[in-house]
Amino acid sequence: ATKDPYLEAIPKVELHVHIEGIISADLKWKFSQRNGQAIINPRTGQPFSSLDELRDSHDTLKPRTGNRMNNNEETLSFFEAYYGGFEVLKTQQDYYDLAMDYYEHAAAMNVRYAEIFFDPQGHTRCGTSWETMMEGFRDAQRKAEQDLNVKSAWIMCFIRDESPDSAMEHYNAALKYRDMIVGVGLDSNEADRPPSLFNEVFVRARNDGFHLTSHCDVGKTYPLEHIHQVASSIAGTGADRIDHGLNAAGDADLMKLIKDKDLGMTTCPWSYIRHQPLDEVFERIRTLFDAGIKIAIGSDDPAFMEDTWVSENLLVAKRYCGFTNQEIQKLAENAIKVSWAAEDVKRQML
Numbered sequence: 199a200t201k202d203p204y205l206e207a208i209p210k211v212e213l214h215v216h217i218e219g220i221i222s223a224d225l226k227w228k229f230s231q232r233n234g235q236a237i238i239n240p241r242t243g244q245p246f247s248s249l250d251e252l253r254d255s256h257d258t259l260k261p262r263t264g265n266r267m268n269n270n271e272e273t274l275s276f277f278e279a280y281y282g283g284f285e286v287l288k289t290q291q292d293y294y295d296l297a298m299d300y301y302e303h304a305a306a307m308n309v310r311y312a313e314i315f316f317d318p319q320g321h322t323r324c325g326t327s328w329e330t331m332m333e334g335f336r337d338a339q340r341k342a343e344q345d346l347n348v349k350s351a352w353i354m355c356f357i358r359d360e361s362p363d364s365a366m367e368h369y370n371a372a373l374k375y376r377d378m379i380v381g382v383g384l385d386s387n388e389a390d391r392p393p394s395l396f397n398e399v400f401v402r403a404r405n406d407g408f409h410l411t412s413h414c415d416v417g418k419t420y421p422l423e424h425i426h427q428v429a430s431s432i433a434g435t436g437a438d439r440i441d442h443g444l445n446a447a448g449d450a451d452l453m454k455l456i457k458d459k460d461l462g463m464t465t466c467p468w469s470y471i472r473h474q475p476l477d478e479v480f481e482r483i484r485t486l487f488d489a490g491i492k493i494a495i496g497s498d499d500p501a502f503m504e505d506t507w508v509s510e511n512l513l514v515a516k517r518y519c520g521f522t523n524q525e526i527q528k529l530a531e532n533a534i535k536v537s538w539a540a541e542d543v544k545r546q547m548l
């Protein structure tokens with residue numbers, strides 16, 4: 199509970215959450231116990247012998263909150279922890295339970311519509327079939343809509359440190375499930391992996407009617423050029439949204455471009471305060487908002503922060519950007535407007 203009644207009560211739309219980013223130590227333990235599979239401690243090479251031990255390890259691998267600059271070592275430790283979570287998912291039931299865990303959190307926070315990222319390559323490289331993954335997600339998606347009043351759609355992310363060929367192969371395989379998928383994106387480690395490398399698959403996705411987005415992570419090492427590509431050149435004309443992209447706040451021309459093209463930006467405060475000075479983070483969020491850019495607050499990877507979901511992310515934005523309730527309402531409306539929900543669903547929510 200966030201102890202902010204206004205914030206808790208408003209209907210929400212969440213556009214930036216990775217389904218794999220909710221895999222907590224507790225969920226890992228549940229799946230591994232059920233499947234009779236040990237989880238190996240990467241530090242010792244031995245299986246974890248208790249949930250407590252696994253929880254401790256999960257906590258140490260979490261990026262720390264504080265005024266540290268991000269560096270490659272920290273990024274690698276995050277991805278090591280994050281992709282480690284994929285290995286416990288074995289059955290359709292696991293995928294169903296994982297998605298239901300998100301939907302239950304969403305319902306409790308009054309989230310009415312969500313677009314949820316998933317990383318298919320991370321699952322297929324663990325030996326999971328598309329059917330296991332997608333049918334589990336599909337059953338949960340239906341159940342959430344019927345019983346929890348949470349509508350949703352999926353965004354397939356390509357892991358940008360995998361090859362463009364792998365992205366294309368996965369794109370082709372995903373077409374069988376295209377009724378569930380509204381868009382394609384790009385995530386994982388951005389170092390030396392500009393969005394333009396994946397132009398071919400973005401062009402195809404655009405032509406097939408998918409919406410496009412890409413992560414442009416926050417950090418000193420990621421060039422503004424990546425945001426430029428997402429805003430104006432991938433798939434010929436640029437994407438529909440930018441995930442993170444906070445670095446744009448330092449460049450008036452780039453902000454103008456984003457504003458003029460009316461691109462949505464998804465913003466996840468807890469992801470940044472892990473490794474950037476607080477005042478810098480919130481100043482930049484405020485700058486984008488004040489420039490009239492439609493930013494929408496999301497949670498990114500709740501299990502890898504401090505169990506911080508969309509409500510907690512809205513709460514820190516409110517506190518440290520000084521957003522009024524009216525401005526919080528505006529953020530909520532931004533999320534609806536820049537979402538890829540059907541027009542009638544958007545109208546109902548606005």
Ligand code: ADE
Pocket residue numbers: 216219280385386387413415469498499
């Ligand atoms: N995949 C999941 N979380 C991510 C993040 N914060 N940045 C890039 N890729 C991710």
Ligand code: ZN
Pocket residue numbers: 214216385413441498
């Ligand atoms: Zn993300």
